[in-house]
Amino acid sequence: MSILIDQHKKVIVQGITGREGSARAKLMLDYGTNVVGGCTPNRGGKEVHGLPVFNTVKETVDALGKIDVSVIFVPAPRVKSAAIEAIEAGIPLVALIADRVPLFDVLEVCEVADEFGAKFVGPNTVGVMSPEKAVLGMMGGNARTAKSWFHAGNVGIISRSGGLSASTGYYICQTGVGISTIVHVGGDSVIGLTMPEVAEMFENDSETDLIVLLGEIGGSQEEQVSDLVKSGKITKPIVAYIGGKAAQSGTRYSHAGAIIEGGKGTWQGKVDRLNEVGVTIIEQFGDIPQKVKEISARETHQKREN
Amino acid sequence: MAQLHEYQAKKILAEHEIEIPRGQVAFSSQVAREIAENPGGEVVIKAQIHSTSRAASGGIRFASNADEAEKIANELIGKEIAGNLCEAVLIDEKAEIEREFYLGFIIDTTLKRPTLLFSDSGGSGIEERADSLKKLVCSIRKEPIIKDIEEFVGSSRFSVLNDDSLKTGLQTKIAEILQKLYRVAKSTDARTAEINPLALLKDGRLVALDARISVDDYADFRQKHLGIEIARELGHTPTKLERIAWEIEKDDFRGTFFFVEIPRKPEQSNGIWIGFNGAGGGGSMASLDAAQRNGLQPVCYVDTSGNPPASKVYRAAKIILSMPDIRGYFLSGSGVASQEQFGLARAVLKAFLEAKPIIPAVLRLGGNGEDIAKDLVERYAKFLPAPIEAYRKKDSADFCAARLFELISNAKTQRRKDAKSEPSAVAERFSADYEFKTKTGTVSFDYDKLDDSSAEKIVESCPQKILKLNNYYLPILAIEAEEAERGKCSECLACEFASLDLGLNAVKIEFPIEGLNIGVSENYEASA
Numbered sequence: 001m002s003i004l005i006d007q008h009k010k011v012i013v014q015g016i017t018g019r020e021g022s023a024r025a026k027l028m029l030d031y032g033t034n035v036v037g038g039c040t041p042n043r044g045g046k047e048v049h050g051l052p053v054f055n056t057v058k059e060t061v062d063a064l065g066k067i068d069v070s071v072i073f074v075p076a077p078r079v080k081s082a083a084i085e086a087i088e089a090g091i092p093l094v095a096l097i098a099d100r101v102p103l104f105d106v107l108e109v110c111e112v113a114d115e116f117g118a119k120f121v122g123p124n125t126v127g128v129m130s131p132e133k134a135v136l137g138m139m140g141g142n143a144r145t146a147k148s149w150f151h152a153g154n155v156g157i158i159s160r161s162g163g164l165s166a167s168t169g170y171y172i173c174q175t176g177v178g179i180s181t182i183v184h185v186g187g188d189s190v191i192g193l194t195m196p197e198v199a200e201m202f203e204n205d206s207e208t209d210l211i212v213l214l215g216e217i218g219g220s221q222e223e224q225v226s227d228l229v230k231s232g233k234i235t236k237p238i239v240a241y242i243g244g245k246a247a248q249s250g251t252r253y254s255h256a257g258a259i260i261e262g263g264k265g266t267w268q269g270k271v272d273r274l275n276e277v278g279v280t281i282i283e284q285f286g287d288i289p290q291k292v293k294e295i296s297a298r299e300t301h302q303k304r305e306n
Numbered sequence: 307m308a309q310l311h312e313y314q315a316k317k318i319l320a321e322h323e324i325e326i327p328r329g330q331v332a333f334s335s336q337v338a339r340e341i342a343e344n345p346g347g348e349v350v351i352k353a354q355i356h357s358t359s360r361a362a363s364g365g366i367r368f369a370s371n372a373d374e375a376e377k378i379a380n381e382l383i384g385k386e387i388a389g390n391l392c393e394a395v396l397i398d399e400k401a402e403i404e405r406e407f408y409l410g411f412i413i414d415t416t417l418k419r420p421t422l423l424f425s426d427s428g429g430s431g432i433e434e435r436a437d438s439l440k441k442l443v444c445s446i447r448k449e450p451i452i453k454d455i456e457e458f459v460g461s462s463r464f465s466v467l468n469d470d471s472l473k474t475g476l477q478t479k480i481a482e483i484l485q486k487l488y489r490v491a492k493s494t495d496a497r498t499a500e501i502n503p504l505a506l507l508k509d510g511r512l513v514a515l516d517a518r519i520s521v522d523d524y525a526d527f528r529q530k531h532l533g534i535e536i537a538r539e540l541g542h543t544p545t546k547l548e549r550i551a552w553e554i555e556k557d558d559f560r561g562t563f564f565f566v567e568i569p570r571k572p573e574q575s576n577g578i579w580i581g582f583n584g585a586g587g588g589g590s591m592a593s594l595d596a597a598q599r600n601g602l603q604p605v606c607y608v609d610t611s612g613n614p615p616a617s618k619v620y621r622a623a624k625i626i627l628s629m630p631d632i633r634g635y636f637l638s639g640s641g642v643a644s645q646e647q648f649g650l651a652r653a654v655l656k657a658f659l660e661a662k663p664i665i666p667a668v669l670r671l672g673g674n675g676e677d678i679a680k681d682l683v684e685r686y687a688k689f690l691p692a693p694i695e696a697y698r699k700k701d702s703a704d705f706c707a708a709r710l711f712e713l714i715s716n717a718k719t720q721r722r723k724d725a726k727s728e729p730s731a732v733a734e735r736f737s738a739d740y741e742f743k744t745k746t747g748t749v750s751f752d753y754d755k756l757d758d759s760s761a762e763k764i765v766e767s768c769p770q771k772i773l774k775l776n777n778y779y780l781p782i783l784a785i786e787a788e789e790a791e792r793g794k795c796s797e798c799l800a801c802e803f804a805s806l807d808l809g810l811n812a813v814k815i816e817f818p819i820e821g822l823n824i825g826v827s828e829n830y831e832a833s834a
Contacts, residue, residue: 077527099562099612102525103413104495107446110418141644141674149642161588163611163640167672170642170699187587189415189497216591219415243591246598250541252595254564254587254609256414256524259539262433284599285592286702 002130002181003201004093004121005033005155005209009068009134012060012091013038014046014082021073024097025049028071030143033134038269047221057089071095071127071136075095075161079123080105087118096122096192101137113192120192120229121185121186122258126162127167130181139166139182141203153178154296158195159214160187160221160255161243168241175293180208185221187255194229195221203234209238209299212292213279217244218265219257222274237295238279241288283301308521308534311354313396315517318494319501322486325513338379341397348400349375352516353382355390355543361430363388368400372486373570381784389569393542399763401515406503408432408439408555409484411491413820415499420444420491422484424459428503449488456481479512480504494532495525540566547606547625550821554621558746560793561614563622566607567629577603578714580634581626583619589640589703593670597636601711604636605629613645616653617746617797617817623657628822634714635667638703643673651679651696652799655686656815658694664694666713670706672699680829682803692717736814740780742787747817749802753780755812764813766802770796 005011011028015021016038026049027084029035044055056293061067061171065145070086072079076098086094087109096109101123113120118141121128127137131150139162140146149170159165165184172179183198185191195213202208209236215222228234244253245267252259260266271281280295282288310318313331320326331354332338342349353365360366365387369375379395386392410423422442427435442458444450460477483504491499501514522528526537536544536552544552550567570579582597582604584590590609597604606626610619626635637654651671658667671679675699683696691714697706741750756764756777765773766783772794774784781801785794797817805813 012711076524100524102495102528103497103522104446104492104525107413107418107420111445111447139743145644145674159588161586161591161640163586163643164588164592166644167589167642169639190413190418214588216588218625224416234504238599241592243588243595245595246604247591248541248568250539250564251568251607252523252539252541253566253591254562254611258591259588284702284704285596286704 001205002133002205003198003205004128004181005069005134007032007034007128007133008067009034010064011069011134012057012064013071013073014057014086015040015073016051016053017043017046017118018073022048023235024073024138025051026070027138027143028135031135031146032132036067040085042142046205047062054266057085057091061089061091069093069095069136071097073097076100076102076123080108083109084112086117087112087120090116092118094118094120094128094192095125096268097122097125097127097137098122099124101188103188103190106188108226110190110192110226118267121183122192123186124188125184126165128181128183131169131179139169149173150182151178153180154207154209154300155212155292156205156208156210157182157212157214158198158202159184160195160216160257161214162187162267163254164214164243164285167215168212171289172212172292175289177289177293180205187257189219189257191257196224198229199225199234199238203236208236209303210239210292210295212288213238213240215240215242215270216254216255216258217242217247217260217267218255220265222270226273226277226279229279235301237299238274239288239291239295240272241282241285242267242275244304307525308537308539309356309528310519310521310532311394311532311742312516312674313394313519314532315355315499315519316514318490318519319514319517322490322493323643324483324486324501326510326517327398327401327513327515329396331394331396332379333394333691335376335380335383335384337500338395338397339372339376342369342615342716344374346372347773351378352396352397352398353392354396355387356391357390358433358598358800359388359389365392365404383802391544393543394395398515401505401513402508403503403505403515404508405506406478409480409487409501409504409632410439411487411496411499414441414443417443420446422450422455422458422488423790424480424484432502443486443705447490450485452478452481453483454689455484457755459484460559466785476506483512490519490814494519494554495522495529495720496520497522501527501718514819533644538564538566540624542569545630547580548822550819551622554618558618560616561610563614563618563623564607564609565622568605568607570605577601578607578633578711579603579630579631580636580710581608581632583610583626583635583654585609585637585639585643589638592640593636593703593707594636596707600704600707602634602636602707605632611639616649619650619653620799620817621819623637623654624661624819625822627657627661628708632665633717634665634710635663636707637668638706639672641672641701642672642699645673647671647673647679648675648682649798651682652748652803655683656741656799656802658690659686659723663806664691666710666717667694668706669694669696670701670703671696672701736811739813742783742795745793747797747815749795750814751781752812752814755810756780760808760810760812763808764801764804765798767796770794770802772799
């Protein structure tokens with residue numbers, strides 16, 4: 001399987017005629033994503049990379065039939081209306097790529113998504129990739145490097161950092177182990193799909209045998225994952241790395257969500273909680289691939305035994 | 307999120323008809339005196355700093371007359387209080403407090419909903435009494451109705467609001483203020499808005515004695531009127547360098563340049579002070595941790611990410627190199643970057659070639675284009691007075707940090723005595739025969755230095771293809787000058803390095819940094 005995205009899911013791009021949207025649509029197509037069209041207000045009737053362009057999401061859905069995912073490449077101030085438009089048009093999964101989306105806008109999207117039973121990834125995400133199948137957004141810079149860097153396998157990666165999503169994927173694949181799906185949940189304090197939600201998806205994914213959790217200071221997503229392990233909702237092994245050990249309280253470290261506030265969300269607090277429930281904590285980022293390789297081999301072996 | 311000062315936050319409360327004490331802000335002790343003189347009487351003088359230990363650090367003081375007020379203001383303004391520079395004081399009439407409440411608006415990031423908070427046990431130290439806080443989960447799309455808030459305030463199981471207070475309508479009044487606080491937050495894109503305390507005065511009035519509003523950094527573009535100086539959570543009053551860095555960042559949306567100075571604590575020195583430049587948030591944090599694990603203590607946290615132009619990274623490097631007492635320079639991101647790494651290498655090299663710092667540098671340039679980037683650094687290393695080394699994907703952040711530690715430890719022996727002060731050509735006189743403006747700088751050509759072949763190479767080096775050869779076979783813009791200035795020139799430094807690679811200083815690119823004085827080498831010499 002893999003989660004969230006594969007080569008069969010029908011994908012559209014909102015803002016497909018823009019510089020970023022057009023370039024990324026091409027990269028996704030080149031990688032193997034089933035991109036079927038896109039929309040930009042007042043650009044209906046055009047074509048981009050041979051794909052039809054419509055004025056609105058509704059028009060796109062009416063013309064192309066049921067759409068599984070919309071990837072939104074519009075500037076931050078316009079993300080809210082674009083996301084709500086997609087959700088109201090009945091698209092069940094939306095990816096918000098833009099950085100710097102105002103918090104209140106994200107909260108509004110959350111409420112509309114809840115109302116319609118839709119999910120979204122981001123904002124501030126490089127995207128989601130199921131290697132050798134499809135990618136939403138982009139990882140690896142271009143389709144050629146992405147294909148050479150990432151391979152299919154049994155490791156699920158959840159990350160709050162875009163750069164670390166790609167680099168961890170790359171380093172793990174260098175050891176000969178492959179990846180089911182990489183999900184960059186985004187670095188903001190309020191996001192659509194969270195680490196615990198994605199972890200549960202990996203738990204239910206037959207292709208994923210172990211989960212790599214790339215967390216950082218701030219918020220409580222990592223703690224929520226440890227709660228899921230504690231309650232038995234997640235049984236697959238987890239390897240976790242938490243960034244920001246050297247971070248000071250009260251200062252934000254790049255990501256909107258990477259801040260220790262009121263003594264909450266500290267590195268130590270997260271590490272302790274994950275340790276308690278038996279998650280493997282990696283202190284040196286560079287040690288992740290080797291540990292993952294060990295566990296992956298063990299899990300694969302056990303699967304065969306059974 | 308940028309935190310507003312108390313006086314700014316209170317002004318917004320007042321605009322929403324929440325009563326605040328009569329008071330005014332003063333940026334000098336003279337003005338403080340004038341405020342206290344009229345109408346006279348006891349006043350409270352409050353340092354305008356962001357700190358949870360303001361009162362304990364002597365940042366809140368009382369004065370019974372104007373003389374005292376002036377004296378206290380003089381003791382506060384321009385001083386550091388709880389590690390924060392105090393630039394202004396708020397002078398409020400002294401309140402006769404009967405009881406204190408806490409009112410708050412926060413975002414519950416797990417529920418993803420705005421939440422109103424209330425405690426009938428307000429005042430300082432509310433963080434420690436978090437148990438006394440009641441929460442009302444709201445919607446961002448629909449303002450909570452007064453009836454629900456009233457019920458919420460009344461339902462507090464810790465409530466000491468008794469029947470009498472109900473009769474005097476206290477509960478309703480507090481509910482109304484909470485509703486107004488929700489409006490304050492909505493209208494200012496506040497991640498948190500707090501009134502602590504909301505005081506019931508002896509005369510029966512409900513007054514917001516202190517307030518805190520933190521505005522979402524990402525909503526800065528639609529909250530310009532709030533006059534936020536730096537839309538960044540720094541955790542302290544902005545330093546001079548942070549202000550310089552923000553000027554570069556604020557109107558340039560090409561990539562992100564994040565700059566925070568990490569307060570230096572010599573008494574708890576846990577490593578060699580270095581300048582740190584990360585690329586990408588997660589990788590930067592991981593690299594920061596790696597630095598500290600390997601005996602290095604970054605004195606700044608810098609993140610240049612999201613594919614910034616070389617001009618931005620160059621300025622970041624220049625600012626870092628201006629920091630006194632740093633003994634090394636560490637650039638490290640995720641290690642597997644999708645953006646071309648030679649742009650990064652050019653930017654940092656340009657800064658180093660100009661500043662010529664006598665400190666070693668390690669640049670972890672893993673990702674696309676890493677081989678070209680490494681080669682570039684190695685070719686220019688000989689022009690620098692101290693070692694500069696480049697590493698690739700396969701080299702971990704810990705390895706690179708350890709390598710920098712080693713270079714610094716050996717700095718005296720390894721320092722290049724033979725280094726040419728600059729690529730030889732650069733020292734030559736430069737006369738600008740042709741120049742054009744870029745978005746944030748100027749590119750100029752010295753035609754006397756060019757022959758047909760070198761001119762051609764310079765034109766070809768431009769990835770944006772905005773240069774061409776004129777009738778005399780000299781480089782000029784192939785587009786309108788205004789287009790280059792609007793951003794067609796991507797400020798990538800390719801043409802300048804094409805010229806340097808030919809051993810020529812035929813191209814000069816200037817990216818000015820307002821307010822920056824470079825002066826690192828001397829300091830290092832003194833400490834080495």
